Amino acid sequence: xxxxxxxxxxxxxxxxxxxxxxxxxxxxxxxxxxxxxxxxxxxxxxxxxxxxxxxxxxxxxxxxxxxxxxxxxxxxxxxxxxxxxxxxxxxxxxxxxxxxxxxxxxxxxxxxxxxxxxxxxxxxxxxxxxxxxxxxxxxxxxxxxxxxxxxxxxxxxxxxxxxxxxxxxxxxxxxxxxxxxxxxxxxxxxxxxxxxxxxxxxxxxxxxxxxxxxxxxxxxxxxxxxxxxxxxxxxxxxxxxxxxxxxxxxxxxxxxxxxxxxxxxxxxxxxxxxxxxxxxxxxxxxxxxxxxxxxxxxxxxxxxxxxxxxxxxxxxxxxxxxxxxxxxx
Numbered sequence: 469x470x471x472x473x474x475x476x477x478x479x480x481x482x483x484x485x486x487x488x489x490x491x492x493x494x495x496x497x498x499x500x501x502x503x504x505x506x507x508x509x510x511x512x513x514x515x516x517x518x519x520x521x522x523x524x525x526x527x528x529x530x531x532x533x534x535x536x537x538x539x540x541x542x543x544x545x546x547x548x549x550x551x552x553x554x555x556x557x558x559x560x561x562x563x564x565x566x567x568x569x570x571x572x573x574x575x576x577x578x579x580x581x582x583x584x585x586x587x588x589x590x591x592x593x594x595x596x597x598x599x600x601x602x603x604x605x606x607x608x609x610x611x612x613x614x615x616x617x618x619x620x621x622x623x624x625x626x627x628x629x630x631x632x633x634x635x636x637x638x639x640x641x642x643x644x645x646x647x648x649x650x651x652x653x654x655x656x657x658x659x660x661x662x663x664x665x666x667x668x669x670x671x672x673x674x675x676x677x678x679x680x681x682x683x684x685x686x687x688x689x690x691x692x693x694x695x696x697x698x699x700x701x702x703x704x705x706x707x708x709x710x711x712x713x714x715x716x717x718x719x720x721x722x723x724x725x726x727x728x729x730x731x732x733x734x735x736x737x738x739x740x741x742x743x744x745x746x747x748x749x750x751x752x753x754x755x756x757x758x759x760x761x762x763x764x765x766x767x768x769x770x771x772x773x774x775x776x777x778x779x780x781x782x783x784x785x786x787x788x789x790x791x792x793x794x795x796x797x
Contacts, residue, residue, distance in 0.1 A: 470497045470506065472563035475532045475777050477522060484785070485519070490532070490778040497565055500544045505571075507538035507556060507564045509774070512795040513588040514781045515622070516711045532560040532777070535593065537574065537584050548573070555587050560777050562797060575752060579760065583768075586759075589622055589792030590766045595755045596741040596748060597708055598626035598684075602634070604744060605706040605737050606682045610635035613676050615695060618686035618711060619659065620647035622792035626755075627684045628656050629764050639675040641691075643787045650790050654765055668694045679703075687711055696725045696734065705736040711785075767791030 471494060478491045500506050513535045521533055536558050543550045545568050553574040558564040574587050582591070589595065601623075602608045614631045618624045619640025628638045632655045639658040640651045651659035658675035665671040672680075672695060679700040685692060688710030699705070728734070744751075758764040769789035771780035774797050784793040 469499070470563050471495075472497050472561060473774055474562070475560035477526055477528055477530055477532055479528055480523065480526075481519070485778070485782050487778055487782075492775065497563055500542050500565055502544050504565055504567050505540045505545050505548045506542035507554070507558060507566055507571075508541045509536045509538045509558070509562050509564070509797050510553070511585040511588055512536040512560065512774070512777065512797065513593075514777070514784045514793045514795060515593075516709055516785065518781065519785060532781075533557070534559050535588060536561075537587050538564065553578075553584055553587075555592065562774050575749070575756070579756070582756070582759070585768060585770070585792075585794050585796070586766060588794060589768060590626055590759065590764060591752055591755050593741060594622035594792060595626050596744075596751055597623050598630055599751055599755065600741050600744050600747075601684055601706040601708055601739065602627060602630050605739050606684070606704045608634055608636060608682055612681035613637040613639065613678060613700075614682045614684065615639050615641075615672070615676070615680045616684040616686070617641045617662070617691055617695075618709070619656065620650050620790050621686065622789075623708065624684070624686055625651075625654060625767070625791055626764065629654055630758075632656075633758065633763055637676070639672075639680070641671075647790055650767065662691070669698075672698050682706070685709070693724055697728045699728070699732055699734055701732050703732060703734045705734060707736060707738040708740070769793045771795045773797075 474493050476491050479489050481489055518533055537555055540548050540550050540552050548568050554571040556571045614636050616624045616627045619628055620642040628640050631638045637657045640656045641660055641662045642648050643663050645661055648659045648661050660671045679698055681700050681703055683705045685705055685707045686709040768791050777795055780795045
């Protein structure tokens, strides 16, 4: 028997989450049955999508949703022998019994000098989101100008770096001067703090007087309404997040530049990386290759201790992280 910890949702969020929305519980797990494995979490991910998904996919009393890198410590499933590392959608649990259906092995040739936490970040879902958004949705070409908001986050920071690999001009916005400095370290051509500029419209125009061919949208809300008029004709917008709206109690309404969309003949497409899951193995190898070649830089915001999951989640929603937010068990 293994004593496991788990975080449950005690009450659906009303506005921004509070500590009282979560409860830490302890449970005894049985021995794995035939076809099952016992997992021990090593790293857990906290991501913006958890906020809106909890509203539509969870009931009060459910274990918080989420992804983790775990080690198989007991196995009665030949596909996942003891000792291997996997990525699983096990939620906020320290230990899990799984039949293997929701597990993906970490790539077998994972370099020993690369932390397994990156399987939740640059060499995982955020990295794949960045890659597919650029290649499959935007079709970004050398010489084009790309705008990315939330650019110092897990997805945005990879987006900008891949765009530079492809020979593009990259403009990023972030929420602090320290994050802007980080974007400069990554090679962004222009970066600004959207919280301190006198005018977002002027900041965008100054960063790229020639306009924007592509826009990688992570934020939503008023930012989009200001950015779209500065898109060039036949511009493309990839929408993978709307973090500015996740804690709203009422849906945002307001001006949206529909006529701009029409007259500039813009293309806007929402997407999730799971659409291209058959490409994941090859795409992860490409991302790892760029990392090992020094073409991609990684930064993580690591919170230590399973007991700090709610604090890490709320901090991520408030923009405390630069790069991927991770909890190390």
